[in-house]
Amino acid sequence: MIEATAMVRFIVNGEAREADVPDHHPLLWVLRETFGLKGTKFGCGGGYCGACTVLIDGQPFRSCRIPVGQIEDADITTIEGLSSDGTHPVQLAWVEEQVPQCGYCQSGQIMAATGLLTEKANPTDADIDNAMAGNVCRCGTYSAIRRAIHLAAEFQAGAGATDDAGAGGEDR
Amino acid sequence: MSARQEESGTPTSGSSSDEKEKKGVSRRTFVKIGVVAGAGLTLGVTYKVMSGPGVPPTDATFAPNAFLRIDTDGPITIVVGQSEMGQGVATALPQLVAEELDVAWEQVSFEFAPAHPAYGAARGTQVTGGSTSVVQSWQPLREAGAAARLMLRQAAAQHFGVPVEEIQTANGTAIAPDGSILTYGALASAAALLEVPKEVTLKDSADFRLIGTSAPRLDIPMKVTGQAVFGIDAGPTDARIAMVARCPVFGGSVRSFDPTEVLAMPGVDEVVQIASGVAVVADGYWNAKAARDALIVEWDEGPASSLDDAAIFAHLETEALENGRTVRDDGDADAVFAEGGEPIRASYKLPYLAHATMEPMNCTVWVRDGICTVWVGTQFQNALGIVGGGARQVAAKAAGVDADDTEVHTTFLGGGFGRRAERDFVQEAAELAGKIEGPVKVIWSREDDMQHDFYRPASYHDFAAVLGSDGKPEAWEHRMASQSILERMVPGWAPGFVANFAGKRDPTSTEGASNHPYHVPNTRVRYAKVDLPIPVGFWRSVGHTHTGFVVESFIDELAHLAGEDPYEYRRDLLGEHPRHLRVLNAVTEACDWGSPVPEGRARGIAVVASFGSYVAEVAEVSVEADRPRVHKVWCAVDCGIVVNPRIVRAQMESGIIYGLTSALYGEINIQGGRAIQGNFHEYEMVRMNDAPEMEVILTPSGDGPGGVGEPGVPPIAPAVTNALFALTGQRIRDMPIRLA
Numbered sequence: 001m002i003e004a005t006a007m008v009r010f011i012v013n014g015e016a017r018e019a020d021v022p023d024h025h026p027l028l029w030v031l032r033e034t035f036g037l038k039g040t041k042f043g044c045g046g047g048y049c050g051a052c053t054v055l056i057d058g059q060p061f062r063s064c065r066i067p068v069g070q071i072e073d074a075d076i077t078t079i080e081g082l083s084s085d086g087t088h089p090v091q092l093a094w095v096e097e098q099v100p101q102c103g104y105c106q107s108g109q110i111m112a113a114t115g116l117l118t119e120k121a122n123p124t125d126a127d128i129d130n131a132m133a134g135n136v137c138r139c140g141t142y143s144a145i146r147r148a149i150h151l152a153a154e155f156q157a158g159a160g161a162t163d164d165a166g167a168g169g170e171d172r
Numbered sequence: 173m174s175a176r177q178e179e180s181g182t183p184t185s186g187s188s189s190d191e192k193e194k195k196g197v198s199r200r201t202f203v204k205i206g207v208v209a210g211a212g213l214t215l216g217v218t219y220k221v222m223s224g225p226g227v228p229p230t231d232a233t234f235a236p237n238a239f240l241r242i243d244t245d246g247p248i249t250i251v252v253g254q255s256e257m258g259q260g261v262a263t264a265l266p267q268l269v270a271e272e273l274d275v276a277w278e279q280v281s282f283e284f285a286p287a288h289p290a291y292g293a294a295r296g297t298q299v300t301g302g303s304t305s306v307v308q309s310w311q312p313l314r315e316a317g318a319a320a321r322l323m324l325r326q327a328a329a330q331h332f333g334v335p336v337e338e339i340q341t342a343n344g345t346a347i348a349p350d351g352s353i354l355t356y357g358a359l360a361s362a363a364a365l366l367e368v369p370k371e372v373t374l375k376d377s378a379d380f381r382l383i384g385t386s387a388p389r390l391d392i393p394m395k396v397t398g399q400a401v402f403g404i405d406a407g408p409t410d411a412r413i414a415m416v417a418r419c420p421v422f423g424g425s426v427r428s429f430d431p432t433e434v435l436a437m438p439g440v441d442e443v444v445q446i447a448s449g450v451a452v453v454a455d456g457y458w459n460a461k462a463a464r465d466a467l468i469v470e471w472d473e474g475p476a477s478s479l480d481d482a483a484i485f486a487h488l489e490t491e492a493l494e495n496g497r498t499v500r501d502d503g504d505a506d507a508v509f510a511e512g513g514e515p516i517r518a519s520y521k522l523p524y525l526a527h528a529t530m531e532p533m534n535c536t537v538w539v540r541d542g543i544c545t546v547w548v549g550t551q552f553q554n555a556l557g558i559v560g561g562g563a564r565q566v567a568a569k570a571a572g573v574d575a576d577d578t579e580v581h582t583t584f585l586g587g588g589f590g591r592r593a594e595r596d597f598v599q600e601a602a603e604l605a606g607k608i609e610g611p612v613k614v615i616w617s618r619e620d621d622m623q624h625d626f627y628r629p630a631s632y633h634d635f636a637a638v639l640g641s642d643g644k645p646e647a648w649e650h651r652m653a654s655q656s657i658l659e660r661m662v663p664g665w666a667p668g669f670v671a672n673f674a675g676k677r678d679p680t681s682t683e684g685a686s687n688h689p690y691h692v693p694n695t696r697v698r699y700a701k702v703d704l705p706i707p708v709g710f711w712r713s714v715g716h717t718h719t720g721f722v723v724e725s726f727i728d729e730l731a732h733l734a735g736e737d738p739y740e741y742r743r744d745l746l747g748e749h750p751r752h753l754r755v756l757n758a759v760t761e762a763c764d765w766g767s768p769v770p771e772g773r774a775r776g777i778a779v780v781a782s783f784g785s786y787v788a789e790v791a792e793v794s795v796e797a798d799r800p801r802v803h804k805v806w807c808a809v810d811c812g813i814v815v816n817p818r819i820v821r822a823q824m825e826s827g828i829i830y831g832l833t834s835a836l837y838g839e840i841n842i843q844g845g846r847a848i849q850g851n852f853h854e855y856e857m858v859r860m861n862d863a864p865e866m867e868v869i870l871t872p873s874g875d876g877p878g879g880v881g882e883p884g885v886p887p888i889a890p891a892v893t894n895a896l897f898a899l900t901g902q903r904i905r906d907m908p909i910r911l912a
Contacts, residue, residue, distance in 0.1 A: 039398015101258030104586030140829025
């Protein structure tokens with residue numbers, strides 16, 4: 001059966017996009033299935049784990065709980081929109097600290113961290129606890145995430161510290 | 173398995189632990205197997221399936237064995253036969269090859285192997301589990317790299333007209349005595365024409381450049397840009413999405429259903445009964461889920477429908493106390509108990525646990541023209557003749573095609589922890605794909621995943637001990653009961669397990685208990701295998717998840733009753749176990765054990781050997797708002813030779829968080845024969861705000877590599893509860909932790 005739908009329009013990673021889906025469909029599945037942006041992950045469907053975190057008008061949201069009808073004309077950023085080559089300060093810090101293990105939650109972690117760093121350029125550990133508590137990592141990369149957020153804050157402050165990102169041989 | 177495959181052999185088979193230590197000459201035979209990017213094997217293998225964006229083989233590609241390929245234009249690709257689920261195999265295994273091949277780390281890329289016996293250690297069984305990847309690959313992958321390097325040097329010797337002994341290598345180049353240089357890429361065509369050597373000489377460990385360094389993980393760039401492909405992302409873009417209604421009661425089955433209303437729902441194409449339930453096939457996840465949730469199925473709930481936790485634990489207790497089979501019997505425990513007065517007693521209960529991988533189960537299958545193609549994150553690709561086979565054999569059977577016509581594309585795994593060693597999610601998708609047209613992706617909701625898991629078995633443990641005049645245990649009796657993971661898997665997926673089972677041993681249940689390391693002259697351990705209709709499976713660190721907790725709790729109880737320091741008490745009883753002592757001493761040194769701790773906090777300690785490695789952990793805890801809070805964990809690990817220190821540290825931290833999650837929150841309750849918890853609000857996880865600070869101390873030894881994926885898990889729960897006892901005087905004997 002075909003359900004009556006209306007075009008939903010919004011900006012995704014800087015591009016105007018439209019989707020012919022019912023208003024109540026969650027943003028997560030529109031991103032993944034309609035637009036093919038599979039970097040945003042499905043983890044729980046209930047907003048509990050944060051794997052599906054994207055930025056909507058700069059703020060982190062759980063895309064599995066956002067009906068597309070509610071965000072008409074919104075400006076959405078997914079992991080693919082942060083940078084395609086991994087050069088966003090948060091991505092650079094994630095590489096430098098070698099954060100991901102299985103990696104499945106990391107798009108959501110990175111988007112949540114990006115949201116935090118937009119709001120607070122130099123977050124404290126308490127700020128990090130607060131902002132990141134909604135994102136589960138079953139591999140337990142929390143200590144690396146914490147270090148990476150502090151490092152990303154430095155990168156973002158323009159300390160010119162991006163030169164040695166990705167180096168890894170020092171830890172013998 | 174075809175005769176040709178058998179002849180192809182596998183360079184991973186039969187490496188003894190003695191060999192692992194040895195440098196020098198190997199007599200293992202290398203067989204030339206060309207590997208084509210993204211497709212099957214080309215030589216010596218009867219693969220009919222060559223789909224996907226594969227690069228056709230050319231004479232110019234040098235692929236002397238199944239583990240590496242050098243293209244004429246330079247790229248060096250190392251083929252990883254084990255599954256990357258976060259533990260770092262897609263980095264550590266290439267490190268082993270690259271070390272002997274003598275290439276720069278920056279030149280190396282990796283790809284996942286097809287399902288094939290060449291990548292299996294035991295009888296062609298390609299499985300990632302038991303923290304064995306580096307252990308089993310240590311010798312054969314270094315040999316694979318060394319064989320290729322020798323062939324490249326031979327090709328260079330021919331080119332330069334000098335003896336092969338005079339050709340040096342560095343950073344993916346061969347260097348002639350006069351300083352002339354050729355890249356491996358330039359030599360690839362000539363090297364491909366040479367015989368694969370039957371003997372290679374491996375580097376002395378003193379000459380390692382890559383092994384022992386924290387080479388950056390090869391999978392991280394794609395994991396910070398969202399480009400890494402997991403099972404849920406893989407396969408044809410036009411695959412339809414299916415969800416399955418499964419009987420909520422374990423062991424139940426479909427009695428009847430009426431698809432009419434659901435077929436009228438938006439996007440729904442088909443409703444198909446399969447062995448595991450009723451599949452609803454739709455144009456996307458949301459429509460599939462809405463229809464699946466709306467579908468009314470009348471279930472035959474079967475005999476488990478009245479089962480609950482109370483009955484389960486009563487049964488476990490009775491069986492443990494009355495029906496155990498002796499699995500260890502040193503000295504004469506009965507005699508000591510008879511004359512030793514009232515023994516010290518304690519009993520412990522541990523619940524079922526779900527794996528809760530971040531990526532829910534899923535599998536994509538396309539069956540067409542007698543060919544079955546599978547895209548899946550699996551820990552178990554291939555097996556011949558045991559437990560129904562790996563993903564390849566299970567999919568083939570379910571889809572009704574030959575295994576030779578079945579191809580498995582292994583993706584990244586969004587967590588494994590033992591859950592993805594099961595084949596249920598592959599069987600289900602392949603069965604459905606065999607019944608419908610076109611590719612289909614079966615996706616499990618979080619609730620499906622949590623309520624249809626193969627759980628860490630619940631267990632009951634009863635201990636009795638008598639202390640001698642010196643305060644040390646004279647007699648120790650441990651009676652335990654649980655379901656057997658091994659029995660569910662019988663006839664067993666590894667020959668060693670089968671042999672053990674035939675001998676009435678069950679390491680998946682009793683490991684860590686039957687071989688506890690403490691010196692007690694009279695020790696008896698009894699295990700009662702209990703039959704219950706709850707599916708049980710391998711859960712990160714398997715038997716040690718419960719035996720580690722109870723043994724390390726009870727020894728701590730004895731230390732306190734003896735009035736001794738829990739570290740010193742353990743140390744005195746571990747005289748015959750130098751590697752336990754090494755990590756125990758290292759961790760107490762790192763935390764300055766015995767020094768004053770901040771007001772309101774206390775420390776606990778535990779040490780557990782598992783999967784060839786030795787781990788001691790100290791937890792520093794407080795109680796805040798009636799909840800335990802773990803502030804810091806020190807962890808010392810001896811995993812033998814360390815291939816990649818940063819990955820080892822990361823795995824220890826990972827194991828600590830995984831084990832702490834189960835200690836603080838982990839519990840799957842059974843009511844009416846079904847699992848109650850369905851999502852993360854009911855089955856909580858340690859998150860950023862309650863993750864402790866962690867300090868990992870590596871104490872490498874020369875005993876060959878041990879596992880690292882699992883050994884960090886077992887000590888954390890008892891370290892925390894022992895600390896809580898020191899702080900509050902409460903002994904926590906039931907998991908998860910609940911303070912009075």
